[in-house]
Amino acid sequence: MIGKYKALFKKEMGYDFPQEPKAQLLEAVKAVFRSWDNPRAIYYRRVNDIPSNWGTAVNIQSMVFGNMGEKSGTGVAFTRNPSTGEKKLYGEYLMNAQGEDVVAGVRTPNPISDLQKQDKKLYEQFVNIANTLEKHYKDMQDMEFTIENGKLYMLQTRNGKRTAKAALKIAVDLVNEKMLSEKEALMKLDPKQLDALLHPQFDNAALKKAKVIGKGLPASPGAGCGAVAFTAERAEEMVKEGIKKVILVRLETSPEDIEGMAVSQGILTARGGMTSHAAVVARGMGTACVAGVGELVVDEAKKVFTLGGKTYKEGDYISIDGSTGNIYGEEVKTVPASLSGDFATVMAWADKYKALEVRTNADTPADAKTAYNFGAQGIGLCRTEHMFFDADRIPAVREMIVSTTVEERKKALKKLLPMQKKDFIGLYKEMKGYPVTIRFLDPPLHEFLPHEDAEIKALAAEMGIPFKRLKETVANLKEVNPMMGHRGLRLAITYPEIAEMQTQAVIEAALTVKKKYGYDIKPEIMIPLTCDSREFNFVRDVVANKADEIIAKEGVKLQYKIGTMIEIPRAALTADEIAKTAEFFSFGTNDLTQMTYGFSRDDAGKFLDYYYERKIFESDPFARLDQNGVGKLVEMAAKLGKSVRPDIKLGICGEHGGDPSSVDFCHRAGLTYVSCSPYRVPIARLAAAQANIKNPRK
Amino acid sequence: MIGKYKALFKKEMGYDFPQEPKAQLLEAVKAVFRSWDNPRAIYYRRVNDIPSNWGTAVNIQSMVFGNMGEKSGTGVAFTRNPSTGEKKLYGEYLMNAQGEDVVAGVRTPNPISDLQKQDKKLYEQFVNIANTLEKHYKDMQDMEFTIENGKLYMLQTRNGKRTAKAALKIAVDLVNEKMLSEKEALMKLDPKQLDALLHPQFDNAALKKAKVIGKGLPASPGAGCGAVAFTAERAEEMVKEGIKKVILVRLETSPEDIEGMAVSQGILTARGGMTSHAAVVARGMGTACVAGVGELVVDEAKKVFTLGGKTYKEGDYISIDGSTGNIYGEEVKTVPASLSGDFATVMAWADKYKALEVRTNADTPADAKTAYNFGAQGIGLCRTEHMFFDADRIPAVREMIVSTTVEERKKALKKLLPMQKKDFIGLYKEMKGYPVTIRFLDPPLHEFLPHEDAEIKALAAEMGIPFKRLKETVANLKEVNPMMGHRGLRLAITYPEIAEMQTQAVIEAALTVKKKYGYDIKPEIMIPLTCDSREFNFVRDVVANKADEIIAKEGVKLQYKIGTMIEIPRAALTADEIAKTAEFFSFGTNDLTQMTYGFSRDDAGKFLDYYYERKIFESDPFARLDQNGVGKLVEMAAKLGKSVRPDIKLGICGEHGGDPSSVDFCHRAGLTYVSCSPYRVPIARLAAAQANIKNPRK
Numbered sequence A, B: 001m002i003g004k005y006k007a008l009f010k011k012e013m014g015y016d017f018p019q020e021p022k023a024q025l026l027e028a029v030k031a032v033f034r035s036w037d038n039p040r041a042i043y044y045r046r047v048n049d050i051p052s053n054w055g056t057a058v059n060i061q062s063m064v065f066g067n068m069g070e071k072s073g074t075g076v077a078f079t080r081n082p083s084t085g086e087k088k089l090y091g092e093y094l095m096n097a098q099g100e101d102v103v104a105g106v107r108t109p110n111p112i113s114d115l116q117k118q119d120k121k122l123y124e125q126f127v128n129i130a131n132t133l134e135k136h137y138k139d140m141q142d143m144e145f146t147i148e149n150g151k152l153y154m155l156q157t158r159n160g161k162r163t164a165k166a167a168l169k170i171a172v173d174l175v176n177e178k179m180l181s182e183k184e185a186l187m188k189l190d191p192k193q194l195d196a197l198l199h200p201q202f203d204n205a206a207l208k209k210a211k212v213i214g215k216g217l218p219a220s221p222g223a224g225c226g227a228v229a230f231t232a233e234r235a236e237e238m239v240k241e242g243i244k245k246v247i248l249v250r251l252e253t254s255p256e257d258i259e260g261m262a263v264s265q266g267i268l269t270a271r272g273g274m275t276s277h278a279a280v281v282a283r284g285m286g287t288a289c290v291a292g293v294g295e296l297v298v299d300e301a302k303k304v305f306t307l308g309g310k311t312y313k314e315g316d317y318i319s320i321d322g323s324t325g326n327i328y329g330e331e332v333k334t335v336p337a338s339l340s341g342d343f344a345t346v347m348a349w350a351d352k353y354k355a356l357e358v359r360t361n362a363d364t365p366a367d368a369k370t371a372y373n374f375g376a377q378g379i380g381l382c383r384t385e386h387m388f389f390d391a392d393r394i395p396a397v398r399e400m401i402v403s404t405t406v407e408e409r410k411k412a413l414k415k416l417l418p419m420q421k422k423d424f425i426g427l428y429k430e431m432k433g434y435p436v437t438i439r440f441l442d443p444p445l446h447e448f449l450p451h452e453d454a455e456i457k458a459l460a461a462e463m464g465i466p467f468k469r470l471k472e473t474v475a476n477l478k479e480v481n482p483m484m485g486h487r488g489l490r491l492a493i494t495y496p497e498i499a500e501m502q503t504q505a506v507i508e509a510a511l512t513v514k515k516k517y518g519y520d521i522k523p524e525i526m527i528p529l530t531c532d533s534r535e536f537n538f539v540r541d542v543v544a545n546k547a548d549e550i551i552a553k554e555g556v557k558l559q560y561k562i563g564t565m566i567e568i569p570r571a572a573l574t575a576d577e578i579a580k581t582a583e584f585f586s587f588g589t590n591d592l593t594q595m596t597y598g599f600s601r602d603d604a605g606k607f608l609d610y611y612y613e614r615k616i617f618e619s620d621p622f623a624r625l626d627q628n629g630v631g632k633l634v635e636m637a638a639k640l641g642k643s644v645r646p647d648i649k650l651g652i653c654g655e656h657g658g659d660p661s662s663v664d665f666c667h668r669a670g671l672t673y674v675s676c677s678p679y680r681v682p683i684a685r686l687a688a689a690q691a692n693i694k695n696p697r698k
Helices: A003-013 A025-035 A041-046 A097-102 A114-118 A119-135 A165-177 A184-190 A190-197 A203-208 A231-238 A255-263 A277-285 A343-353 A365-373 A393-400 A406-431 A453-463 A467-478 A489-495 A496-517 A533-554 A567-572 A573-580 A588-597 A601-613 A630-644 A660-668 A679-694 B002-011 B022-035 B039-047 B098-103 B115-120 B120-137 B164-176 B182-188 B191-198 B204-209 B232-240 B255-263 B275-283 B343-352 B363-372 B394-402 B405-433 B453-463 B467-477 B488-496 B496-517 B532-556 B569-573 B573-578 B589-597 B599-612 B632-646 B660-668 B678-694
Strands: A073-078 A090-095 A141-148 A152-157 A210-215 A219-222 A223-229 A248-249 A266-269 A290-291 A296-300 A304-307 A310-313 A319-320 A326-328 A357-361 A379-383 A435-441 A523-527 A561-566 A583-586 A648-653 A674-677 B073-078 B090-097 B140-150 B152-160 B210-216 B217-218 B222-231 B246-250 B264-270 B287-292 B297-299 B302-308 B310-313 B318-321 B324-328 B357-362 B380-385 B437-441 B521-529 B561-566 B584-587 B649-652 B673-676
Touching: A003 A025, A041 A255, A073 B210, A073 B660, A090 A097, A090 A114, A097 A601, A097 B678, A114 A119, A119 A141, A119 A152, A119 A210, A119 A255, A119 B140, A141 A523, A165 A184, A165 A190, A165 A343, A165 A630, A184 A679, A190 A660, A190 A679, A190 B599, A223 A231, A223 A266, A231 A248, A231 A255, A231 A310, A231 B182, A248 A319, A248 B297, A255 A277, A266 A277, A266 A435, A277 A290, A277 B232, A290 B255, A296 B584, A310 A567, A319 A660, A326 A357, A343 A679, A357 A365, A357 A679, A365 A406, A365 A435, A365 A679, A379 A406, A379 A674, A393 A406, A393 A467, A393 B660, A406 A496, A435 B573, A453 A467, A489 A496, A489 A533, A489 B599, A496 A523, A496 A533, A523 A533, A523 A583, A533 A561, A533 A573, A533 B073, A533 B599, A561 A567, A567 A588, A567 A630, A567 B589, A567 B632, A573 B152, A583 A630, A588 A601, A588 A630, A588 B569, A601 B488, A630 A648, A630 A660, A630 B302, A630 B569, A660 A679, A660 B115, A660 B275, A674 A679, B002 B521, B039 B255, B039 B599, B039 B632, B073 B098, B090 B098, B090 B115, B115 B120, B120 B140, B120 B152, B164 B191, B164 B343, B217 B275, B222 B232, B232 B246, B232 B255, B232 B318, B246 B318, B255 B275, B264 B275, B264 B318, B287 B318, B343 B678, B357 B363, B357 B678, B363 B405, B363 B673, B363 B678, B380 B405, B380 B561, B380 B673, B394 B405, B394 B453, B394 B467, B405 B437, B453 B467, B488 B496, B488 B532, B496 B521, B496 B532, B521 B532, B521 B584, B532 B573, B561 B569, B561 B573, B569 B589, B569 B632, B573 B584, B573 B632, B584 B632, B589 B599, B632 B660, B673 B678
Parallel strands: A223 A248, A248 A266, A266 A290, A357 A379, A357 A674, A379 A435, A435 A523, A523 A561, A561 A583, A583 A648, A648 A674, B222 B246, B246 B264, B264 B287, B357 B380, B357 B673, B380 B437, B437 B521, B521 B561, B561 B584, B584 B649, B649 B673
Antiparallel strands: A073 A090, A073 A141, A141 A152, A210 A326, A219 A290, A223 A319, A296 A304, A304 A310, A319 A326, B073 B090, B073 B140, B140 B152, B210 B324, B217 B287, B222 B318, B297 B302, B302 B310, B318 B324
């Protein structure tokens, strides 16, 4: 039989094995390769933007044993604290054990410092190796080691996973220690990870009042609060059912749980240490985690757990503090995050090295304020329709919709004018002089009306018009494909008076803020859904005439810009024509992705799962900008736009504005700014810095 | 006051008038310029592809008078008969009259030949001038003249409007008379006009049996049959209401009637001669017209007319024969047109000079036969779903849709297989070996199910499944934007077994036809709605595996191609990727136009009228291919496709395939073929010839 498995290796793996391997080895190696395509791996790659064609490698090395008695052992260690970033060797080990015993969390291991007492020389040797490795890789290392009969073997080292908080501290420390330049430090950070720091933290007052029902290891910091779920599947279901916040409670987690963990606000486990599966994954995800709670008695079958003498069932609200390990049997109030300390330092570096401006999508003064505090340099998208849905306004909107004459419509619009004006004043104030881009009415009008007969009857009565007439209006507004129907600037073409009212509100608000608060606002009026230059020019003229008329009447100086969304493929294809009169473009990559793929965002979910399963798509084009198709249109439009208007402002205001890989694309495509939701502003700032460090702009 | 109007002309028209003009002249000139933008002019330009930026000119010349007594007169004449093409001077005149008296049709004028008796010398002078003009312009001339006190003045000459029949005869005659080359003759024809000859003519037997109730001037040939309408507006309404065929009956027509005339099958007037408004316009439109029916008593107010002692009211069916002038008080049977005589000659020239192949869109053997007789060189689009709607098949389709397992679905598909196979055999036979392109299932599945509870109940009972289950299926299939939903190859990705069944039908049918009839069919399997190369490859592999399996089993040689529609912008943008595996592209310009504009074909009508009114759009992008936007994508895809597959077959199968200006574009874009509805095949053949004469292909 000599050489059989060696031959098999050669045949099946094309690998020339030095000596005859063990029988099981080939199967083991194959299993590793297979694992690259299991559903969890595919999901993980999608979440972390890892192309599936990279593939995986198998490293075959001879085995050392940590379970050969009391002079043997094994452990895991980090050169710095992965949860706080503190510069101090950090880890755990178990004597007479193998690696899985430590990770699985069945036996609770000892802190690495204890090794000093056990074997001073060996400990010092380990510390030296750790320092050497960190200096070499210029990053915090996550190391696995085994001691075989008193001899130390390093099994593996890699840059360690860490919490966002730790990542920032380590980055700042490494710069202070002169190990990294600011640019190098910025490149080592994962923008997506910042998310963890941007979300609410516990309110200290509320936290003091709340009763601690138990304590575990502070495995991953953050404020987790939500309804209890006992299985990953159930956690996913509950979120789908609309329960926004869920805490996953398990004896211990395993790789099968990854999707359920991703949707949870926090993870609570009875078993496992700081390096258990739950702890490592939670830190990577920036999700709060409290692990190894000895007193926690979980009955996953009955769907109850008891702690602190009380029993909690599925759906009960609890809170966990991943920084202290405290567990609370109630919902604890949270407060918004703020940028300070290391975070502020890193953000200052980012602004120093980025070329892209970062703006925000905000429709309310509250959003605008949050974004301003997170460093937004203006509003890239204010969706005015959101102001139309308010309970106190929708009557006037509906009155406008059912109007049968221009006069009636103008009368209804007149009622909306002061409200819109007030909205804009609020936004201008919060942005303290930064540019504010206001998109005119976009959605199809039927969205403002009820569709069930009962509601229509009620509304008709309330409006004092015949049911039949309102019913007719609703029927006439019904469309087969509303996404491609009568919306966007198409509304302004049939009802120019709507655009006139909005123009009046935008301009008068700017004049007011200028007078009252001295902010010199340059409003940017954005026309949605343009597909043709003559179409845009028609609306542009309506807006410009109204604006100039008001400014002239007031006799004040006020600059404003009129531009358009580029969200229809034809607008990108004819961008040179449009740029002759449009002063700026903002890429609406949500709609642009819909039209370019022919995917309705509301319906694609049904079949896209098959696309992931069959590995046709690796990522959701609505979350990560498709650079081969949609991106081609963006590049084309940017080029065509600049060809006729070299100083044209180019922005993006789709969901993609806050996605790091998309921000990198926008940088390369030569855009002026990205605009994203307030909580993504710091992420975009870091991503923009990384983009410009990779491909510096001239 | 001297010089006042001269000055005004200079000021308002920038025109240096030689002498002081009459007071009213300036207003008159302005009125002419204004007329360029009246709604009828805008409509006329849209119908005839005339850009509105051309503008119009005003020719000011001194007046001569035909109403200065019996030695004066005026008339209109053609160098050849505009309705038959016969080479014989043809026209009418009135003594002591002005032009409007002739055109308005208030006085019935004398044939031009009478002028000979009246003034031989003058008549001969006129004949010489007519011949000189025809030789100069190498085309039949339409001339206006006035005689002032015995002196002949030519007021105007232009290429004369003519019937399609006349156009063909004149073209062939001019070539025989060596006045024109074949190419020149082809260029003088208007492809759209051929339409008139492609539609049914009266069945001779039926015509003999039918009772003639009156007779008028054969003003525009063709078989007109339909329900009586007394106003142009009403004619339009009736067509909108679903009455397909309408005959417009008027005292006399005027420019306001143009839209109503365009939707009518025929026009019948009591007044007016061969050159009256009704006659001229009807000939231009290729619509049957009988004019100047003296005995016709029309009461437009009461909406009745009497003729031949009988009274007819709105909605009654009558028939008119524009070639004989006969009127029938009943519906007369019609028969399909055939290509013969001059038509055949001209089509032979067209095929000689065209570079594009012309195929047809056909789903039934009957359509395929018609198209084959009109010279189609294959089927460019067979919509298989049309075969699914048949009453005897839809049960199996529905069974397939409600299936909850692959097995159930395959069982239902098995029932459809023989039917599909039979369909394809029928098409292959009619195309006698020409290529046949078969598009796989395209529409969203909900189109095959009822949506009202009552119908769902009935169907559930019929299918022997619970109402609740069927209701659920219907609900699950409901989509917000079905046009961008679960359709096209997205169905083949979720249900590959559908593509497998269709593949089996296509291949087995081809094998049968090869054995039985000896036609060597090369089926072209077309995958709809592709947006990504990996997506296409998944379905392509399903199809190829099935096809090869069957061919191998049969042990016969059979070639087939697998290609894709290019109807999603992203497919055009990534065409190089797709062409690596796709053997042909067919541009689905209906959907491509929808996605590129973001216009839902079902909904855009509502707002597009505003676009025409406001002169934002000059033509309907669904009727005339938008060359600046959609066309850019077509050119891009053609270029990218050829870059990786130089011999790739490129076709178009949208509505545009039969539109002359779009055919010209397809020629320039380097397409291999256009595919259009059977009745447009000859139009496309002529348009293709003209395109290649204008821009010869190397």
